[in-house]
Amino acid sequence: MKKNKISKGALHPRNKHIGRYDFTALVKSCPELAACLIQNPKGDLSINFSDAQSVLLLNKALLAHFYQIDFWQIPAGYLCPPIPGRVDYIHYIADLLSEDLVGGVPTGSHIKGLDIGCGANCIYPILGSRSYDWSFVGVDIDKLAVKTATLLVNANKNISKKITIREQKNTQQILLGMVKKSDKFAFSMCNPPFHASMEAATAGSLLKQKNLGKHALSNANKTINNDTDLNFSGQSHELSCAGGEIAFVKQMIAESAQIKEQVGWFTCLLSKSENVNPLKKALEKHNTQQVKVIEMSQGHKISRFLAWTYLDQQQRQQIF
Template sequence: MKKSSSKVTSVKGKLHPRNLHLGQYDFVALIKVCPDLAASVIHNPKGELTIDFSDAQSVLLLNRALLIYFYDIKFWQIPAGYLCPPIPGRVDYIHYIADLLSESFALDITKTTGSQIKGLDIGCGANCIYPILGSRSYDWSFVGIDIDALAIKTAKLLVDVNKNLSKKVTIRQQKESKQILTGIVKKTDRFAFTMCNPPFHASMEKATEGSLLKQKNLGKKSLNKQSNTTNSTLNFAGQAHELSCEGGEIAFVKQMVIESALIKEQVCWFTCLVSKSENVNPIKKCLQQQVAKQVRVIEMSQGHKISRFIAWSYLDAEQQKDFLVV
């Protein structure tokens, strides 16, 4: 993969410059590596090849083809009803973390690679997408954690079956559903970074409303009125624990911040996606209370959508430079 040595900032409307998914999908090439995708490919009004992005099976097959073609992942499957993430946006998060590490370790981006750089994916899900993308893009090693037993079983299967992941990724189950980091991070663990796509909604009702709006925006303007609307929507959007938690995103991230202070010397950068911009300042206040030494908010652009993640560290800049060699 071609890499740049320069510091990268987000360009409005553009994916990260190192993102392999810049531009339009080459469906002809993708179908060659994943023939099952052919049945889902349609023409848009301009006559270009595309898929129905509101159809869960079509998105799953597109993901499978992308993972085969770009990341040499031969097997990828998730249980019905579990979150099926869009790969271009997910890998952007990986690339911006690489930039953050390059700056912190005072290393050229081409040297911010290798299994000595270890990440913790909080809520890896059945899809295990961040460990897959991070290990295949930068040769990083990962620990993925989740509370869901089936997600854990599926993620372990993906790691075991794909031999290019088996020595890079470890999956652990967090058995305490009320805890995020506590009890799952071992005293001997050291992570260059954590990453997390938290449950955004405060309730399943809000999650359902969000999924309906998403489907409408994707062009699915009507649902089969003879079917169960809630189940139909949630099967596209994800499982309950993937979508919602008591207090929503802000409560989840604040708890993560509080628990992060308990392992502050074991992690160089804690990071977490924040879907709502209005949640950033309350999270910053919580970080001030926990005496975080560095806080960064990094924006990412995907088309008309602006997303962001917040990063914090209890180490100063000099301590971070030495983190990998301590």
């Protein structure tokens, strides 16, 4: 298994969100954000990072300012994803794909990605499309999430022809049923439900919000490197599943073997480093060509995603 190394606290070099927020510029792109602005003890503009509405409007401003997304909103109670951390996953996938190709980072709509669990926010397809001009199929089991994601895509002309949303009607499946016989994907990606129960998810969220509230003023002009803490709310299927993350990814691995010739790289975020070895053992049961652990800086900690492929380089190039 190959594993990359990354310095703690460093976002990907191509990430547009390195450094502090320019709130003056963001307000110009999203005037609604102005009502959320406060001053930290040093007198710098900021927002209350423990307030869900402020974070939602910050996301809206970031998408408008950096990615020209004019319309973005999510239903109450659904996950509000931190933009800097989410786009880092996209950038590292781009690096992964570039290892198979001549000419650097691949761009263009012929590069097709599959996002498992796109959510109502549809954040990965949006960021991938706007960052690299890739096309996407986003998948979710939640009817309202599918409806909302479809609305977001159709409302923004710069992505409307590049992203398709599909509903997974079989809640016992992850990949299967979502990859048609004619589909060829350069990669799949997934931010799986990390918790084994909603009780565990709720406890984690309460602790996170408590910590954010405690440090909201002292860190009010915080750097982007802490932004990945900002996940509020979330539906049960977004946060938890029976057996937690490891059970979910093991099922994904088993299903991936049945569509192994249709996806260049399967990838999935892992919240805990101790889950890597058990999942590596699960992959050993299948005839994979390569397995990699790609590390990323997700705020104040190191995160990672697992990547595996059943194809050799030439076969992957044919898909790309």
